[in-house]
Structures are given as C-alpha cells and as structure tokens.
Amino acid sequence: MARHLITSALPYINGIKHLGNMVGSMLPADVYARYLRQRGHEVLYICATDEHGTPAELAAAAQGVPVAEFCATAHDAQKAVYDGFSLAFDYFGRSSSAQNREITQHFARKLNENGFIEERAIRQVYSPVDGRFLPDRYVEGTCPHCGYDKARGDQCENCTRVLDPTDLINPRSAISGSTELEVRETKHLFLLQSKLQGEVEKWIDATADSWPQLSSSIARKWLTEGLHDRAITRDLDWGVPVPADVWPELAAEGKVFYVWFDAPIEYIGATREWAETAPEGRDWKSWWYEADDVRYTEFMGKDNVPFHSVMFPATQIGTREPWKRVDFLKSFNWLNYYGGKFSTSQRRGVFTHDALELLPADYWRYFMMANAPESDDTSFTWEHFQATVNKDLADTLGNFVNRVLSFSRKRFGDAVPEGGTAGEAETRLGEEIARLLAEYEEQMEALQFRKAAAALRALWSAGNSYLEEKAPWLEIKTDQEAAALTLRTAMNLIHLYAVVSEPFVPTTAKAMRTAFRLDADKATWTSAGEARSLDAVPAGTPFIVPPVLFAKLTDDDLEVFKERFGGAED
C-alpha cells in the first residue's frame, strides 16, 4: 500500500466547463484515483475552483453581484455538475479560502526572506474612467503589424503576434471603451525565477524522464528559453492580499497576488480545507510537508504544463522548505470540436451540464477516456460518440449483462444456477481474463488511459465470445447442467466487470455489482491471477435483472444533438 496524492488543474470559476476541460484534467484524475483506491492504496484526490483574477471580477460586475457572492454561487454550480459526473474528490475546495490566503502569504514571506522577491516599479496602463489599472487583456486597439482593430494588449488574435499594450494604435479600455488612457508608474512584486533556473533544471533532470513526453518536452522547452522574473501582484480588489507586515505600502495600495501565484498553492490550501472542515480534524501536513512517502500525480491540459512543471516547482524550491513536489505530471493534448478547440469564451463545444441533460455520466466518461487526447489532439464527433456508445457500451457490455441475467432467470429462477464443473472452455476463458486483466493493470499503472480502456473493452468482448461459443440457449435443449455452468460462469464475468470497470463507469458498475446479493462483497481486486477462477459469485446467490444499462443512440437522436450543439461540418 502506498500513499497517493492526486490533483487536477483547478477549473476557473468563470462558467461551467466543457468536455475538453473534463477529459483534460478532472476525469482522468478521478479514474486514476478510483483505480488506486480499489487496489487498496491510501488516496487523497484534491481539486478546487480557481476563483481569483479579472475575469471573475468582470463576470460578477456583469451580473451586478459582489464578486464573493458570484464565486460562491458559481462554485456550487460547478460542484453540482461534477457530482453529476461522479467525480469522487476527497475535497473540492475554493482558492479564495482563508486557508489558501494564509499559505499563499506564507509562501510569499518565505520567498522574500530567501531573496527571491523584489519590488519593482513598472509602467502600466491606467484608465481614469474605470478607476483602475488595466491588465494587458483589457486594453484593446489596432494591431501595429496587421491593422486588425480588435487586437488585445497581450496578443493580436489575427496575426498572432505578441504585443505590449503600449504597442496598440488607438488603445481603449475593454471594460468601458474609454480611450482616455494614461500610462502610470506603479510598484509590483517580482518573483526572481531567473535565480532559481539552475535548481529547477536539476530537479527536472532527476524527475521528468518518467513523465509523458508531452509534459517533459514542454518543461524542457521552457527551461531552454530561460526562466524570467515575473510580476506576481496585480491591482485588483479580488485576490490574496499582499501581507502588510512585510509590504505595508503595497498592502495599503490594495495589491493582491496574481492568480497564477495563488492557484497552484491552493492544492495545499484545499488539502487544509479538507482537514479543517472535518469536525474531528485531519492531518493535511503529512501529505505535503516532508512527505517523502507520498507519490504525487498531477493532471492537466498542455497549456497548464509550464506553470506546474517549472514555475510552481520554482516557487516551492524558493521557500527553502520541504514542500512536496510533483512526482508524475500527466498532461493531455486538446480535445477539439468540429474544427476548433472547445472554447468557453466562444461557447464552442458541448458543456458538461448540457451533456448530463442528454445522457447519464457513464456514457461520457467511457467515451472520453477511451478516446482521451493522450498522444495527439483528438476531435469529438457525434458519429464517433454514437458508434462507441452503441458498440462498446450497449452491445458489448450492456447486452451481455442483460442477456445472461434474463435468460438465467427465465430458465433457472432468481438465483445463480448450480450446474456442472468447469471444463476446458472455462479454463481457457480464465486464462484469457487473467491475461487481459494484467494488461489493464499495466496500462492503468502507467496512466495510459486509452490502452487501459481498450483492455477493458477486450475483457467485455471475451465474455461475448465465450457466450457465443457455449451458446447456453442451445445447451439448455440437451444438457441443463452445461447451460447452468455457462450461465454461472457468465454471471461471474458480470461481477468481475462490475469491479474492474468501476473507475470508468462507476454508476453502471454499481448496478452490475449489486445485481447479486452477496454477503461481504467488496469492489476491490487484488490480482489478475486470482480472477482466473471466476468463482466470486457462488451458485445459489440471489440476483436481479437490472434495467437496460445503456440505450443505443439512434440517428434521430444524433440529429437532435447536432442541431442543439451545432455539430455540422464546417
């Protein structure tokens, strides 16, 4: 047994997430956490909403509610969707928590004591009409390179050139539209990442070789380009305040930490929330501080890799305290939707709350994991979704379960039939199951989710092949005992599927497992070899036939979905 700490990239508070966010961060983390729990490990899966920053402030303003209230409501809305997707977090926290504030300030103090923070004056765009400094993205104007008139202060969307707000021609505030902008000098805290480059490199050399290539190559690219000193404060109302005991002047000016400074620290903050919200209290520190016995795995989309592989570790190293650093960084490419990336700002793609309105979570969970963008970007299409659901879930798994249980009940009643002793076909099946289970286990241990899903599908198929070979509906005509043996074996497969498929399709797995009334049943499995005997469900065990596990999707369904979500080729 090992201790596994798992975190998935914090979903930003501003709106309900899409399927791309789901498959790129939280869902694989949940699948992995469930798998490890089943294998008897001690697991702590922590996530939270990332709540600070300008987009949250602006969204709250647009709704006319205070930002704290906006975030509280939006947090609950996201949490409800994640419950709907059966994400079994140990804790789902909030980066605006008191715990995160305290730890973030602690990090800043330590970094400062160790000479890694410096106060610098910078020139920034100020809008008197808005009464605030404008972050880069909130200055718009004409691109000096291509003439595009909606270029943002950080980048021109049209020619993709990186810009500085002061480069823009005819700059205006993206908030009020005011063109009466000034450049003022203001002081900010800078994290001297350049001083930490060497130590981060050494750590990456020692750690990143075991990571997926996507993660390690992004980390190395950033290090090759060199770590730059970065402003870690902003002029906002909403954020972790700069501690007044260290920086009284900046605190008085209302500076807060930049969201990218406090967001990863919230992994620790949320763990402390988890500990402190339990009436009996819990030990959060042993997961994070001098936690050499803990294996820490992070999940995220590729755009988050630089922050997690290089910048957050630099921050941790700079505290000169023994904070737990990531052991394995699992990253994902993009899930695309008909020619473009899923996008929250452009409302492109299928959003998680809408997905649950169409179909139960297990349909989406299985489809997304079986097609996770692990080695390349992948495209979501409704046809592919339909084919996967119909073939793998409805035909291969669902139909098997229903056919076996209904037929047995019809011929032998409401308990698992006794029948003869296992023969050559059962031995072969047992060998095949043990082999596939070992393959599944190997892929899950390596966090290769597509391959793990393929092994799972092969396990389901093995049951169908066995049933076709034995044909109990023919056996029953000449040999009741033989038919009973086949059905009893098939029912044991159903129970095995219930246990092994749980990380991917937890609700369905529960329906399959609880179809059998077993005393002392547990959803864990210890070894592939042990599963070979297929005898966990003995003759005489009462069972029920669960309702159809997966409905097939018709072409008419597909038309409705495409109409609603705009899934036409373009």
Ligand SMILES: Nc1ncnc2c1ncn2[C@@H]1O[C@H](COP(=O)(O)OP(=O)(O)OP(=O)(O)O)[C@@H](O)[C@H]1O
């Ligand atoms: N299309 C996608 N495919 C895979 N992962 C994604 C995709 N879009 C976002 N992610 C990941 O989802 C996680 C949560 O992201 P976050 O809430 O910050 O939204 P985001 O990255 O701003 O996405 P968007 O720009 O679409 O809102 C991050 O790890 C991000 O990398």
Ligand SMILES: [Zn+2]
């Ligand atoms: Zn341009």
